[in-house]
Amino acid sequence: MSPRALVAAAAERLRLAGVASPEHDAAELLAHVLGTTRGRLPLLEDVAPPARATYDALVERRAAREPLQHLTGVAWFRHVELAVGPGVFVPRPETELLAGWAIDRAREAGERPVVVDLCTGSGAIAKAVADEVPDAVVHAVELDEAAYPWAVRNLTGTGVDLRQGDLATAFDDLLGTVDVVVSNPPYVPLEAWESVAVEARDHDPHLALFSGDDGLDAIRTLAVRASDLLRPGGVVGVEHADVQGESAPAVFAAQGSWEEVRDHRDLSDRPRFVTARRTLRGSRSGE
Structure with missing residues (x-):
């Protein structure tokens, strides 16, 4: 499954949960899982099943309104x-x-x-x-x-x-x-x-x-x-x-x-x- 499709689905899920910045957070979480940056996600063609499972779990926690920074462990x-x-x-x-x-x-x-x-x-x-x-x-x-x-x-x-x-x-x-x-x-x-x-x-x-x-x-x-x-x-x-x-x-x-x-x-x-x-x-x- 492509990063773009994953992020789009996750963003919609977060939007329905009332998250204020769904697209940003969905992309940030996937970048965190893959060890890259949001800007480099379009360069990737596919996300392997283990990474998708990890991502889905993090998106579920974010949809429950756990702070993004708690999930990534980092704040800039x-x-x-x-x-x-x-x-x-x-x-x-x-x-x-x-x-x-x-x-x-x-x-x-x-x-x-x-x-x-x-x-x-x-x-x-x-x-x-x-x-x-x-x-x-x-x-x-x-x-x-x-x-x-x-x-x-x-x-x-x-x-x-x-x-x-x-x-x-x-x-x-x-x-x-x-x-x-x-x-x-x-x-x-x-x-x-x-x-x-x-x-x-x-x-x-x-x-x-x-x-x-x-x-x-x-x-x-x-x-x-x-x-x-x-x-x-x-x-x-x-x-x-x-x-x-x-x-x-x-x-x-x-x-x-x-x-x-x-x-x-x-x-x-x-x-x-x-x-x-x-x-x-x-x-x-x-x-």
Whole structure:
């Protein structure tokens, strides 16, 4: 049976199951089974029965809404490859914009910029910064005991200082010295449970998804901790839900340590992340 016919049949199966990107996922799964890339599938004439059986089993799991990345074991994020699977949040393409912002700000900070990634999860943002700003001193922290080993796996050999701990208390040794703080924290309101995509709701760790009744609990903590970590004039960038385009910036505006608070939209023109600059004077601690 040809790859084209296999992918077409699988894509229809995934479409009926409600998968958002059926053609892409069907092709990606077949490429994974055959050890090739989607672009090279048309060069193949036939798929042997054992490979077809393996493919059919993976398509069945994807139709049950198991994340594609869990089935392949890999997620791409900007220019880096990440190992992912059960227990760790699968990085989304939208977060690449936040990572790009952090990379640009690190480059502007001069030699040996200090960057902290709070709630690193798989290590996606930290690894991207280390990859694209080789002279940066990158630190990352993750609380979840299930996610932390994935971050260890992805950040080993990158030079990133990875620690396990709470974003609210992490990096006491860096207070007042950081140039860029970046985070993709949990931000889904508990009341929005039913609206979360099946792949995320049933397979991503809830510690990485939900953050209080309004989804802003972690962001409130971040606004305080980032103000302590950053040097005066340092910057913070935090992802949020598309319905938090006003409420997330309001957290930073009300905290008292921030100026230049502004929100940024993603490629679909939806509110996606907030950035702010640490004031040159004043802080939570009253410095």
